Amino acid sequence: MKLLQRLRGGLKRRLIPAARPVVAAPVLTPESATAETIDLSDPVVALDPFPFYEALRPAGPVQWLPRNGAWIVLGHGAVKEAFARPEDFSNAPYQGVDPVLLGADPPRQALIRRLVSRHFTPDALERLEATGARTAAALLGPEMDAVGGFSLPVSRAVAAELIGFDRATVDELVEATNAAAHGADPLAGLVSTLHGFAPRAAVFRQLLKDGEGLIGEAEAHSLVALLWLASTTTTERVIARGVLRLVQHSDVREKVGGDPALLSPFIEEVMRLHPPEHLVPRLTTAETELAGTTIPGGAVVHLCLGAANRDPELYVDAASLRLDRAYRRHFAFGGGIHHCVGAPLARRVVAVSLGALLRHSARPRLLGGPRDIAWFASMTALSPSRLDIAL
Ligand code: HEM
Numbered sequence: 001m002k003l004l005q006r007l008r009g010g011l012k013r014r015l016i017p018a019a020r021p022v023v024a025a026p027v028l029t030p031e032s033a034t035a036e037t038i039d040l041s042d043p044v045v046a047l048d049p050f051p052f053y054e055a056l057r058p059a060g061p062v063q064w065l066p067r068n069g070a071w072i073v074l075g076h077g078a079v080k081e082a083f084a085r086p087e088d089f090s091n092a093p094y095q096g097v098d099p100v101l102l103g104a105d106p107p108r109q110a111l112i113r114r115l116v117s118r119h120f121t122p123d124a125l126e127r128l129e130a131t132g133a134r135t136a137a138a139l140l141g142p143e144m145d146a147v148g149g150f151s152l153p154v155s156r157a158v159a160a161e162l163i164g165f166d167r168a169t170v171d172e173l174v175e176a177t178n179a180a181a182h183g184a185d186p187l188a189g190l191v192s193t194l195h196g197f198a199p200r201a202a203v204f205r206q207l208l209k210d211g212e213g214l215i216g217e218a219e220a221h222s223l224v225a226l227l228w229l230a231s232t233t234t235t236e237r238v239i240a241r242g243v244l245r246l247v248q249h250s251d252v253r254e255k256v257g258g259d260p261a262l263l264s265p266f267i268e269e270v271m272r273l274h275p276p277e278h279l280v281p282r283l284t285t286a287e288t289e290l291a292g293t294t295i296p297g298g299a300v301v302h303l304c305l306g307a308a309n310r311d312p313e314l315y316v317d318a319a320s321l322r323l324d325r326a327y328r329r330h331f332a333f334g335g336g337i338h339h340c341v342g343a344p345l346a347r348r349v350v351a352v353s354l355g356a357l358l359r360h361s362a363r364p365r366l367l368g369g370p371r372d373i374a375w376f377a378s379m380t381a382l383s384p385s386r387l388d389i390a391l
Pocket of ligand 1 (some may be wrong): 101102103113116162226227230231232234235238275276277280281331332333334335337338339340341342343345346347
């Protein structure tokens with residue numbers, strides 16, 4: 001009896017607060033979204049940002065988003081201009097990732113970039129492409145998770161070879177970075193974990209040797225960490241997106257599968273429509289003007305590659321994947337002085353991976369339905385994290 005009373009009391013106590021009217025936060029929709037109401041970090045936006053970018057576009061290429069305390073640049077021309085003016089739009093927001101190259105500004109950035117570029121010779125690209133092709137071919141099975149069982153191990157194998165991590169180090173590193181990703185500050189944990197592994201990399205010793213007088217050990221740690229971070233998730237996401245497009249659009253798959261010359265335009269379209277990082281940050285160095293809008297100094301500005309790559313002023317039928325596009329250039333690899341130094345490598349690795357898959361199977365298909373795809377969604381990235389397919 002006492003137990004029953006206690007239970008009833010507990011139930012009553014729990015019911016009282018719930019009996020008060022609950023004012024639920026309105027769900028953001030593209031129809032209702034404006035620069036004032038949108039929050040780019042809202043999960044609803046993160047899971048499908050493109051209709052929201054289109055909702056903002058008519059109000060102009062540069063807008064202030066009070067909920068994010070930042071500016072967004074949506075237009076292709078305005079993004080291009082911001083990339084071309086590093087003296088006004090600094091890469092400082094990346095300093096937590098890497099202050100040496102990606103987070104650096106001119107003139108030092110150019111010196112460091114020259115040092116890093118030495119690792120992307122034509123011979124190195126040939127060798128790394130072969131590693132990607134070999135790894136991809138070995139992973140193809142009758143059924144697989146196209147992310148964990150394909151795009152992720154291919155991009156890691158290529159990054160490991162470029163950086164000069166042996167197999168055992170990669171296994172250890174993956175375990176340590178997975179653990180760091182669950183910590184209180186995942187990015188800081190990831191970066192410091194990678195710094196710890198850097199001295200084991202062949203590229204670390206080479207950077208120190210070539211960069212004598214220019215960089216010390218701390219900078220070399222950071223560059224090795226950057227090479228791993230910048231090359232793995234990005235390449236992984238493009239391969240996964242490519243696979244998803246192939247399994248979801250049989251017309252495109254038949255065309256690309258039947259004509260290897262269409263693989264390159266296909267990949268460029270996949271990257272245009274789904275840049276692995278669709279927002280890249282800048283910080284204004286002083287009050288400045290962009291596309292007719294005045295932005296104060298010290299402001300965070302998100303260059304929206306996802307929106308610029310779908311600007312209807314430049315691309316006809318901008319949201320569709322078209323293999324016959326006359327203008328195919330895009331900003332998935334960024335622009336200006338920080339334009340991705342690994343772009344030629346990434347293009348080759350994605351091509352050999354998707355090429356191997358298409359040669360292996362004429363009809364790759366999704367296992368289950370679209371709801372069975374798991375997603376990684378953040379303010380800056382949206383990509384499958386599990387994609388089960390049959391080949
Ligand atoms: C499809 C795959 C890739 C995409 C879409 C991509 C995208 C990008 C973007 C957008 C930037 C510029 C960021 C900014 O300006 O804010 C960048 C920079 C960079 N990327 Fe990539 N990346 C890819 C693959 C790679 C690979 C494979 C490597 C190295 C092996 C790499 C290394 C770098 C480095 C070192 C930078 C900094 C360059 C600088 O600051 O001068 N990336 N990447």
